[in-house]
Amino acid sequence: MLKIVYIGARGGHSKEINEATRGDKRFVCCGVAAGDADEDIKVYYGYIVKDHPEAKLYEDYLEMLDIEKPNVAVVSPKFGDTAKVCIECAKRGIHIMTEKPVATTRDDLTILKETVKENNVHLMAMHFLHYTGPYYEAICAVRQGKIGEVRMVNAQKSYKLYQRDDFYKKRESYGGTIPWVGVHALDWIYAIINKPCVKVSACQSTVGNNGHGDLETTCLCQYIFEEEVMASLQIDYLRPDFASTHSDDRLRIVGTKGVLEVREGKLHCITESVDTVTIPETKKDLVLEFLEEVLGGTKGELRPEDIFAVTELALAAQEAADNGGIVCF
């Protein structure tokens, strides 16, 4: 049996872990705590306690970790605190399912990587779009050689801004739009290109953010990987409120033998043969894959090293944008 605790629920995705484990006797939730002093975690605790009456509400997450000694912590504080909380968990040998990005500075990322490795814990981030239908189909199609050699990837993340919590308005607590929004697209790019990155240039602007302080409204990133494979990413928070969906995410993969594109939630293929992409029979679930591995079952496909590499792609781009230059890897 795995003991799970929740630290914060800022990112809005922690519920997915509870939903994936609901009714499964292998998992028990023993505690819930805020991720930071400003967070009111009572509503989230009320949600958890319905499924797990044994779960306790803690004021201090460190106290919770030391008393409950859980196997797994689900981490979702203010984004700027994610790495710090994960490091505390790792130090205690607790496996981690965390909100993305796993870190918002390159220094934090380095320390987190080392601490995870030293303490031999498993870490996974909520890169939920990795296994989402058409994107994972595209990744599989590339791996199956359907478009030959990948030469260029173009990705887009476009979100509605709405009115966001105050912590989004400060770089220190929010972390920045490239890491927060862009990391999903970088997860696809990294899985598809599957080569070391050479350098990145990027730019960003807060203009038009409707009173959201430091929050960047538009960003562009341009990556060069080994063998001159290239990738671009455009991010914006300017999708109008009256648009039909929250997001307008796109992915385009240009290979030497075909082009794939995900648009409006569907994979469009320009490939020579009409045979369809073979998707692994078992539907992939990021949360269950992580928990199975912690339970000692099958090793997951998405690795902690992938999460760290993707996060580094995001943070390097942000550094390039902050400094108006190029960052080499």
Next chain:
Amino acid sequence: MLKIVYIGARGGHSKEINEATRGDKRFVCCGVAAGDADEDIKVYYGYIVKDHPEAKLYEDYLEMLDIEKPNVAVVSPKFGDTAKVCIECAKRGIHIMTEKPVATTRDDLTILKETVKENNVHLMAMHFLHYTGPYYEAICAVRQGKIGEVRMVNAQKSYKLYQRDDFYKKRESYGGTIPWVGVHALDWIYAIINKPCVKVSACQSTVGNNGHGDLETTCLCQYIFEEEVMASLQIDYLRPDFASTHSDDRLRIVGTKGVLEVREGKLHCITESVDTVTIPETKKDLVLEFLEEVLGGTKGELRPEDIFAVTELALAAQEAADNGGIVCF
């Protein structure tokens, strides 16, 4: 009456000038010459002489210019020679309708600009996609304030490569993919953003060009304009032969009050009001607009200065890609 000559027909678009003027007694073609020693211009001459039996075939375009003293030269040599030929025309006070890009090096561009200005000639380049249906609709929609303030533009040019003439295989004669293919998208970007450019970073690769030497198969450009407005451009020659159309061009414009997108030849709008874009009643024609102005009629909307500025955007990006860095304006 305007006397027109044709110098080369390498780019494949010179016919459009003959077609626009066919049967119009205000225009006569008095000569045709190759743009370079390697060009066989006989087929093109055969095409022209059907409409203009008086047109003579010349071996040397300079001789033709000096003997015929035309009012207008239609210029389309190897792309690397375009600026040189245009400069010879400008020096003689001959107005110029030229294949794009008007120059393939920044030095050539500077000399051409100066020569055109000194000799008070009118110059227009074959930026035919400027007035093409949905793209010009998008430009008009922006000018009419339909999406508020433009914050980001994302453009795509994707072409089939086929087997191209040998002169495409050398940078010196071809000029490069960013200037040759990208200039169309930069024409849109420049018209839409309508601000000075601050800097550009870019990358390019010849991998996968199927024996086409120096020809770049994939390119990415990332521009920052004043007021932190940004633009990205992705270019590739990897559209598969079996795709349904030659090109897959896209244009996306993100404003503070809406988003416009041109895809599959249609303009898609995410704007608050459902009123349509008002397109000027007279259908714009780049060739006729140019010729009317030369005849002393209405001044055209697209200016020589626009052509020079767009070409500079392309050449600066190519310089950034060649040097693996950033070019500031």
